[in-house]
Amino acid sequence: MRLSSFPKSPLSASLLLTCSLAILLSGCADFSGISPQSKLSDGSALAAGSALAKVGNAAWPTSAWWENYRDPQLNALVLQAVADSPNLKIAQARIRQASALAGVSRAATLPKAGFEASSTRGLYSEEYIFPPPLGGSWNWDNEITVKASYDLDLWDKDRSALESALDTVHVSAAEARSAQLNLEVAVVRGYLQLATQFALRDIASSTLTQQTSIANIAQRKLNAGLGTRLEVSQAETALPDARANIEKIDENIALLRNQIAALSGKGPGSGEAIQRPVLAAALTVTMNGNDSNAQLPVALPDNVPAHLIGRRPDVIAQRWRVEAMSKNIDVAKAAFYPDINISAFIGLQALGFTNFLSASSGVRGAGPAISLPIFEGGRLRANLGAQTAALDGAIESYNNTLVQALQSVADQIIKLKSEQQQRAQSEQALALSKTSYDLAKRGYQAGLTANINVIQTQLVLLQQQLRVAQIRAGYLDSWAQLMQALGGGLGDDLPLPGATDGSANAATAAAAAEK
DSSP: OOOOOOOSSOOOHHHHHHHHHHHHHGGGOOOTTOOOOOOOOOGGGSOOOHHHHSSEEOOOOOTTGGGGGOOHHHHHHHHHHHHHOHHHHHHHHHHHHHHHHHHHHHHTTSOEEEEEEEEEEEEOOTTSSOOTTTTTSEEEEEEEEEEEEEEOOTTOHHHHHHHHHHHHHHHHHHHHHHHHHHHHHHHHHHHHHHHHHHHHHHHHHHHHHHHHHHHHHHHHHHHTTSSOHHHHHHHHHHHHHHHHHHHHHHHHHHHHHHHHHHHTTOOHHHHHTOOOOTHHHHHHSOOTTOOGGGGSOSEEOTTHHHHGGGTOHHHHHHHHHHHHHHHHHHHHHHTTSOEEEEEEEEEEEEESSSSTTSGGGEEEEEEEEEEOOOOOTTHHHHHHHHHHHHHHHHHHHHHHHHHHHHHHHHHHHHHHHHHHHHHHHHHHHHHHHHHHHHHHHHHHHTTSSOHHHHHHHHHHHHHHHHHHHHHHHHHHHHHHHHHHHTTTTSSTTSOOTTSSOHHHHHHHHHHHHHO
C-alpha cells in the first residue's frame, strides 16, 4: 500500500487565527474568590521546648535501629516480618499502581497515533448520494487510515496532571516506608512485652514457691500445737491467686507469640517456635554491668524540629500529598481555557476493491480543533473550589502530622527521663529489700528469728524485683517509640519536593520503597 505524503506548504492561517482567538478568550477565565486559605508550617518555627533542649546529642536512627537491643532472635523476627508481611506487600502494590497511573498521565502529554482499517459490504440507497448503478446495489466500502493527534496543552493541563501523578508516586513510596516503620516498631514492642512476661513469670514462680513455704510452715506449727487453723487458712488463701497469676502470664506469652507471628504473615505455629527472649534476664537482674538500658541513652540529634521534616516517612508523605493537590489546582484552572488539538490523517478509501490500492484512492487531511467552555453552569468554578479545599485539607493534615511528630519526640524524651528517675528509686528500694532479706536470713541462721520472717522479707524483695522489671521494660519500650518518632532511619533517603526532576524523583522513591 502506498500512502501519499503531507503537502509541504505550511498549515493555513486558520491555525494562527484559532490560537489568537484562544488567547483572547482566555481572559474570560474567572477565578475570583477561590484561593487556598491554609499555609504550610515550618518545622524550624515550632518551639522545641525544654524537654528536647536538655538532652545529649546522638546520631539519627539507622535503618536497623532495633539491633541496639542486642537480641539475635529479635533481629531475625524483624527482618522476617519486613520480608513477609502482607501489609507491606499491599503498600508496595500501591506504589506499582501509582507508577502505572503516572504512566497513563504521561501518555496524555505525548502525540497519539493509531491505525484503522474497515471493510463493510452494504446495500446503497437509490435515493441517496450514490447514482445508479451504484445506488440500489451491493458493494464493499473499504478504508485504511493512519490518524495522529496532539494536544498543544497551551495551559499545561496535561503537564500538571502528570506532575500530580508523579507526586502521588512519592506519596505511596513514603507511606510504604511509614508502614514498614510501624511494622518494625510493632514487632519490637511485642517482643519487649514477651520478654517482660517471661521476667514476670520468673518472679511469679518465685512468689508461689515462697507462699507455699509459708503455708507449709504454718501447717507444721499447727501440727506441733504451736499455731492455729486461722494461720494455715490465711497462708493457703494466697496460693490459688498465685497459681492463677502464673496461668494468666502463660496466656499472655502464648498470645504475644501469636501476635508476633501474625505480624510476619505467619500462622500461630510459627509463634510457638519463638524462644524466651535474651532481654528477659536483663529485666530482673543486672548482667554484670552490661545492662540493656545502658546501650539506649536518652539523646537526640541536633535541630530535631527542622530536620524531622526530611526524616519521618509520614511527614514526607503528607508533604508530597500537598504537592499533588497543588498540581490538581493547576489542572482545574486550565479547564477554564480553550483546549486546542492538532489532528491529521492519511490513508486509502474506495468503494470496491478494484482501485482500492491505487494512488487515486488516497485521502489525507490535517487541522486544528478547539473546544472552549462558555456556559458550564458553575461546574468549573465548583471543581476549582473543591480542589482548593482539598489542598487546604492536605496542608492542614501536613501541619498536624508535623506537630504530632514533634510531640511524640518530646513525649518519649519525657517518659525516658522519668523512667530513668523511677528506675533509680526502685533499684534503691530493691537494694534495701535485699539488705532486709539478708539480715533476716542471717538472723534465722543464728536462731534469732523465725523462718517466717525470712520468707516474708523475701516476698517484699520479689515485689521490688517486679517493680524494677516493669520500669526497665517501660524504658526499653519508650526507646522503641522514640526511634519511631524520629523516623527509624527509613525516611532520610526519600526525595523531598523540589529536590530534583519529578520523574527521576518518583522512580528513585519507588525503587527505594520496594527494597
